[in-house]
Amino acid sequence: xxxxxxxxxxLAAHAFLRYALLGGLLVAIPCGxxxxxxxxxxxxxxxxxxxHSVLAGLGLVQYLRVVHGVTWLSPLGGAAAAALVxxxxxxxxxxxxxxxxxxxxxxxxAVGMAAGVVLIxxxxxxxADLMSYLFGNILMLTPRDLILIAALDVAVLLVVALFHKxxxxxxxxxxxxxxxxxxxxxxxxxxxxxxALTVVVxxxxxxxxxxxxxxxxxxxxxxxxxxxxxxxxxxxxxxxxVLTVAGLALSYGPDLPAGAVTILLTGALYFATAxxxxx
Amino acid sequence: MxxxxxxxxxxxLAFHDLDFGYDGRSVLRGxxxxxxxxxxxSVVGPNGSGKTTLLKLALGLLKPTAGEVTVFGEKxxxxxxxxxxxxxxxxxxxxxxxxALDVVLMGRLGLGPSLGPWRRRDQDAARAALAEVGLxxxxxxxxxxxxxxxxxxxxxxxSLAGEPELLLLDEPTAGLDALIEEGFFRxxxxxxxxxxxxxxxxxxxxxxxxxxxxxxxxxxxxxxxxSAITGQVIADLYGADMxxxxxxxxxxxxxxxx
Numbered sequence: 001x002x003x004x005x006x007x008x009x010x011l012a013a014h015a016f017l018r019y020a021l022l023g024g025l026l027v028a029i030p031c032g033x034x035x036x037x038x039x040x041x042x043x044x045x046x047x048x049x050x051x052h053s054v055l056a057g058l059g060l061v062q063y064l065r066v067v068h069g070v071t072w073l074s075p076l077g078g079a080a081a082a083a084l085v086x087x088x089x090x091x092x093x094x095x096x097x098x099x100x101x102x103x104x105x106x107x108x109x110a111v112g113m114a115a116g117v118v119l120i121x122x123x124x125x126x127x128a129d130l131m132s133y134l135f136g137n138i139l140m141l142t143p144r145d146l147i148l149i150a151a152l153d154v155a156v157l158l159v160v161a162l163f164h165k166x167x168x169x170x171x172x173x174x175x176x177x178x179x180x181x182x183x184x185x186x187x188x189x190x191x192x193x194x195x196a197l198t199v200v201v202x203x204x205x206x207x208x209x210x211x212x213x214x215x216x217x218x219x220x221x222x223x224x225x226x227x228x229x230x231x232x233x234x235x236x237x238x239x240x241x242v243l244t245v246a247g248l249a250l251s252y253g254p255d256l257p258a259g260a261v262t263i264l265l266t267g268a269l270y271f272a273t274a275x276x277x278x279x
Numbered sequence: 280m281x282x283x284x285x286x287x288x289x290x291x292l293a294f295h296d297l298d299f300g301y302d303g304r305s306v307l308r309g310x311x312x313x314x315x316x317x318x319x320x321s322v323v324g325p326n327g328s329g330k331t332t333l334l335k336l337a338l339g340l341l342k343p344t345a346g347e348v349t350v351f352g353e354k355x356x357x358x359x360x361x362x363x364x365x366x367x368x369x370x371x372x373x374x375x376x377x378x379a380l381d382v383v384l385m386g387r388l389g390l391g392p393s394l395g396p397w398r399r400r401d402q403d404a405a406r407a408a409l410a411e412v413g414l415x416x417x418x419x420x421x422x423x424x425x426x427x428x429x430x431x432x433x434x435x436x437x438s439l440a441g442e443p444e445l446l447l448l449d450e451p452t453a454g455l456d457a458l459i460e461e462g463f464f465r466x467x468x469x470x471x472x473x474x475x476x477x478x479x480x481x482x483x484x485x486x487x488x489x490x491x492x493x494x495x496x497x498x499x500x501x502x503x504x505x506s507a508i509t510g511q512v513i514a515d516l517y518g519a520d521m522x523x524x525x526x527x528x529x530x531x532x533x534x535x536x537x
Contacts, residue, residue, distance in 0.1 A: 040375055162394045169385045172375055176366065179338060179359050180441065181389035223376055227421040232376045 007249040016139055017252070023141040024244035026149045027201050030156045032237025034198040035219035036229060037191055041171045044216045046090050046192065049105045050083050051199045051211040053112025057082025058133050059119030066123045076148060079203060083196035086112055091192045095185060136207030136259030138248060149201050156194060160233075167191060168229055205244060206259035213263050217270045218243065224277060243269070289316040290352070291445050291475045292337055297346035299332060306332055310346070312494065316444075319471045319489070322479045324496030330479040333496060334447050337477070338364055350445065360389055363438030363474075365431075365448040373423045379433045380418040383408055386440030401440075408436040412466060428459040432466070439470075446470065448478040464489040 011017045038047050061078030064070040086108045094101040120130055132140060160167070169177035170187045178184045195215075202211045222235035247262025290313045297310040306329045314320055322330045335341040336348050339355030350358035363386070383405040384397055391398055397405075409418050412432040417425060425433060431451055438446060448467075452460045467476055468489055478490070 036376075040372070042372075161396075165384070165388065165397065166393070168377070168381070169388055172377060172382070172385065173366070173371060175340065176364060176385065176437075177388060179340075179362070179364050180386070181360065223374060226376055228378055228381060229376045 007252050010252060016141075017248075019141045019143065019146060020138045020248055020258070021245060022146055023138055023149060024205065024248055025241050026146065026153055027205050028237045028241035028244060029153045030194075030198040031202060031214060031240040032218065032222070032235075033156055033160050033233045034194045035215045035240070036222065036233045036236050037167060037171060038195055039216050039219040039223060040229065040232075041191060043191075043195065044212060045102070045105050046087070047195050047199055047215055048212040049090060049109040049112070050086050050192075050196050051203060051208050052109045053086035054079045054082050054200060054203055054208055055116025055133060056112045056119070057116075058129075059116035059123070062129065063119045063123045066125070076145065076200065076204070079200045080197060082112065083200050084193060087192040087196040088189065091189050095188075132207070133203070134207050134209050135257055136203065136205050136210065138205045138244075138258045141204060145204060149204075152197055152201055156198070159190065159194060163187065163190065164230075206262055210259055210263045213266055214240065214243070217266045221270055221273055224273065239269075290314065291316050291318070291350065292477065293349045294333075294336070295347050295349070297336065297348060298344045299329070299336060299341065300344050307336075307496075314475065314477060316475050317471070319467070319476045319491045320478065320494055321490040321492075322477065322494045322496060323481075328496045330496050331449055333494075334364075334449055334477070334479055337447060338362060360441070361444045363435075363441055363443030363446045365434050365438050365446065365451055367449050367451075367453060371430075375423065377422045378419050379409065379414060379422050379425060379429075379436075380405055382422050382433055383418075383436045383440050386437040388441075390441065404442075405436070405440050408439040409433070411439060411470075412436045428455050428463060431455065431463065435466070435470075444474060446474050446476045446478075448476070450479050450481050453481055 007017075011021065038044055057078035057080070058075050060082070061073045061075050064073055090101070090104055090108055093104040097104075116133075117130075166177065166182050166187050167190070169180070169182060170184050170191070174184045174188070177187075198215065199211050202214055206214050218239035219232065219236040221239060222232045225235055226232040243266045244262055247265055248258045250256075250265070251258040251261040292312070292314040294310045294312040297307060298305065299307040299310075310333075322333060324330050332341060336343060337350060337355060339348075339359065348355055351361055355362075380402075384401060386408065387397065387401040387404060391401060406415070406418060409415055412435050414425075414429060414432055414436060417429060417433075422430065422433065435446075435448075435451075446467075451467075452463060455463065467478070470476065471491075
């Protein structure tokens with residue numbers, strides 16, 4: 001608690017901390033909304049594969065920028081492209097070769113990582129970035145990143161407001177939804193696309209490896225506290241905001257990695273609530 | 280004794296020379312059935328005989344290898360909005376964050392504007408459907424917190440919310456105790472006053488008192504109304520605790536193999 005209060009001083013002094021704080025609050029919206037869909041649709045492992053494949057996109061952009069001088073490419077754009085491509089590959093394969101879905105998830109997961117590692121090793125002088133990709137660095141958020149995250153927030157809110165009925169029905173019982181004329185495949189891909197974009201913004205906060213925990217654990221906790229999806233989303237977003245900000249505040253004083261501290265807090269809360277429920 | 284004519288105006292569901300199989304294995308062969316409007320049919324047969332397959336063919340979820348299925352004289356895909364489908368509730372996620380009303384509202388999909396939240400008339404129709412199955416006071420309860428029988432009623436309300444003319448139920452009483460099952464069949468009996476009902480059942484003994492006719496699914500299914508199978512024969516086969524309303528048993532030509 002003392003650490004958190006002590007955080008207010010530096011917060012007033014440093015712009016990068018204010019960006020980090022705002023970033024943490026902004027990612028909470030897609031984290032809560034899309035994380036809830038991921039949990040109820042049981043696609044956390046797809047989210048995991050998407051997040052790891054992001055390294056390929058980040059590596060490719062870095063490689064092209066440094067080695068070939070393509071400076072207009074942004075890492076975030078590369079990450080988004082890689083995430084969307086891997087989401088669509090998994091979606092397509094699970095649609096056409098249903099029984100092989102888990103194998104494909106594993107393949108996308110590892111191949112994305114491997115491609116990223118190779119591309120980064122081919123890029124002179126940028127190995128240090130690997131750490132911030134893998135473990136996140138909320139302190140490096142720029143105003144431009146914040147604008148992109150805010151734009152994604154608006155997009156996610158809009159999609160959920162417009163298609164909530166269909167998305168809920170597809171997650172609950174997609175066979176029934178398709179019998180009622182809902183194009184379930186289209187909504188499945190929409191959900192995968194939303195998941196991919198959400199993963200990309202969360203990567204900037206907690207990094208590729210830990211995204212899956214921030215995406216799913218607040219939603220899983222919210223699932224036990226609520227009885228309707230809209231409430232679950234609101235509680236998950238709130239938990240995500242609180243945990244991200246707490247992770248930032250608690251890590252700043254002792255100079256610990258903010259992403260890892262956020263995940264430790266999230267995990268601790270998740271296991272504590274699970275234990276309390278068991279009693 | 281009556282033989283249902285294919286394509287007659289009051290035929291709701293018809294199978295014409297239908298074959299179905301997958302992975303080279305034949306499941307159904309030479310099925311000819313015609314179910315008239317207002318019927319209450321129970322589909323019985325051993326596990327793996329193709330009872331659920333028959334329902335999925337009627338819904339257009341599976342495609343016949345040969346022959347055709349018509350629902351209200353059309354392809355199943357085109358008639359889906361007139362069918363209410365009630366799947367087995369056991370397959371649904373028990374932690375899913377929906378209220379009973381949320382679930383019933385899903386039956387309204389495809390009836391109004393697709394964008395944005397539910398409209399007032401959807402809400403009203405869903406509440407009316409819940410009232411019809413006797414779950415009005417449970418509308419806002421967590422779907423997972425309902426008992427097995429209440430869940431099954433909620434799923435029926437979901438299909439009723441879509442204003443169907445034909446109700447297809449897949450083993451609706453699996454896992455329910457006999458008393459609840461009885462009340463459940465009384466509900467179906469009431470609904471049958473305005474709907475045609477086709478129900479896959481695991482046990483002929485329980486349904487015989489309520490249904491108007493029975494389809495037995497073996498390897499081959501054909502329309503074969505017969506008076507050779509009397510109430511006494513059925514009673515001997517399935518136990519004495521049942522009442523027969525009508526003796527329209529449609530069984531395979533080779534005899535009673537279900």
